[in-house]
Amino acid sequence: xxxxxxxxxxxxxxxxxxxxxxxxxxxxxxxxxxxxxxxxxxxxxxxxxxxxxxxxxxxxxxxxxxxxxxxxxxxxxxxxxxxxxxxxxxxxxxxxxxxxxxxxxxxxxxxxxxxxxxxxxxxxxxxxxxxxxxxxxxxxxxxxxxxxxxxxxxxxxxxxxxxxxxxxxxxxxxxxxxxxxxxxxxxxxxxxxxxxxxxxxxxxxxxxxxxxxxxxxxxxxxxxxxxxxxxxxxxxxxxxxxxxxxxxxxxxxxxxxxxxxxx
Amino acid sequence: xxxxxxxxxxxxxxxxxxxxxxxxxxxxxxxxxxxxxxxxxxxxxxxxxxxxxxxxxxxxxxxxxxxxxxxxxxxxxxxxxxxxxxxxxxxxxxxxxxxxxxxxxxxxxxxxxxxxxxxxxxxxxxxxxxxxxxxxxxxxxxxxxxxxxxx
Numbered sequence: 471x472x473x474x475x476x477x478x479x480x481x482x483x484x485x486x487x488x489x490x491x492x493x494x495x496x497x498x499x500x501x502x503x504x505x506x507x508x509x510x511x512x513x514x515x516x517x518x519x520x521x522x523x524x525x526x527x528x529x530x531x532x533x534x535x536x537x538x539x540x541x542x543x544x545x546x547x548x549x550x551x552x553x554x555x556x557x558x559x560x561x562x563x564x565x566x567x568x569x570x571x572x573x574x575x576x577x578x579x580x581x582x583x584x585x586x587x588x589x590x591x592x593x594x595x596x597x598x599x600x601x602x603x604x605x606x607x608x609x610x611x612x613x614x615x616x617x618x619x620x621x622x623x624x625x626x627x628x629x630x631x632x633x634x635x636x637x638x639x640x641x642x643x644x645x646x647x648x649x650x651x652x653x654x655x656x657x658x659x660x661x662x663x664x665x666x667x668x669x670x671x672x673x674x675x676x677x678x679x680x681x682x683x684x685x686x687x688x689x690x691x692x693x694x695x696x697x698x699x700x701x702x703x704x705x706x707x708x709x710x711x712x713x714x715x716x717x718x719x720x721x722x723x724x725x726x727x728x729x730x731x732x733x
Numbered sequence: 734x735x736x737x738x739x740x741x742x743x744x745x746x747x748x749x750x751x752x753x754x755x756x757x758x759x760x761x762x763x764x765x766x767x768x769x770x771x772x773x774x775x776x777x778x779x780x781x782x783x784x785x786x787x788x789x790x791x792x793x794x795x796x797x798x799x800x801x802x803x804x805x806x807x808x809x810x811x812x813x814x815x816x817x818x819x820x821x822x823x824x825x826x827x828x829x830x831x832x833x834x835x836x837x838x839x840x841x842x843x844x845x846x847x848x849x850x851x852x853x854x855x856x857x858x859x860x861x862x863x864x865x866x867x868x869x870x871x872x873x874x875x876x877x878x879x880x881x882x883x884x
Contacts, residue, residue: 577858580854580858580861581858583810583854584810584851584854584855584858586814586818586850586854587814587818587846587847587848587850587851587854588847588851590817590818590826590847591843591844591847594826594830594843693847693851696851697851697855700851700855701855701858703859704855704856704858704859704862705858705859705862706862
């Protein structure tokens, strides 16, 4: 076998195949539209279901955000699969080069360690905005046991299969190809990804949209998203360690909330 | 084989380290020799500059590789992280946030510190990956040139 044969057989990375910024804008726009419309739909159900006593149906609907997040992630997965089928690549190829389970676990530990400064920064931001009070996105959550179960066991897994894969596996390569400078593409991805967080959940305070909370959501996730995007490059475009570490963060937060450890 | 990215990350981490030391000097808290007579973590941290200069010369000469830099970056991340974010931190975030009259400057200094530690940790992971890949490549080359294997 000559040295050329394996190189010719090697599939091109997705960054070489992902073309068209439309494929980057569409799924992000769909996610944002879904966050808003699903919350409004749940608010409508609250009103129709005899929630007349509820003074603010939008905030009552926000109480379910960790549950309906699962629906939005399933829809995102559908959009990802539709896009990659069009480009002729597999979902697995979006997750980066193959790695053994121990390598993924070790990488996840590294990601957790490298995220410590973002955690410390996040704690200070939380205190600057809300002092020692429970954060609004957790304080608003009020769901039955089965929904808590779903938000602890199912939603965090769906989130990892959809969110980082969309932004780092699908959107980033398209922007890299279009812009030509990975650091600019990465900066745009981090800012848009953080911006999406302003929409979940939407809260009403004093009769109007709580823009301070929306701003807080964006600022508080920025250090995490910047760290994870940089780690994506540092780990040779491997997503699995980042997904595993994020699952521990998000699943841990949902579990802490379900068992009443937040506040 | 030398990595351009490794050089760039080392220069970035060095620049952030210098900026953090300048921040200490401006705030004038948690500083030690040569600015005061005290020997403390600030004094010890200055050793990093001779290590970086020596490391760069040795790396250029091919005497050290990414494994050396992974230890330097990782050690730096643990040292700076423990001093500022650890359970018994000598200089916790509050000292930096309240170190300036202007809250904006305090937040900028704190953001600089968080970025610095993050860059060190990410750089260490990158260097570990490059070290591992080079090690694997050497193994493959070694096994194909091993006389017992060829027999």
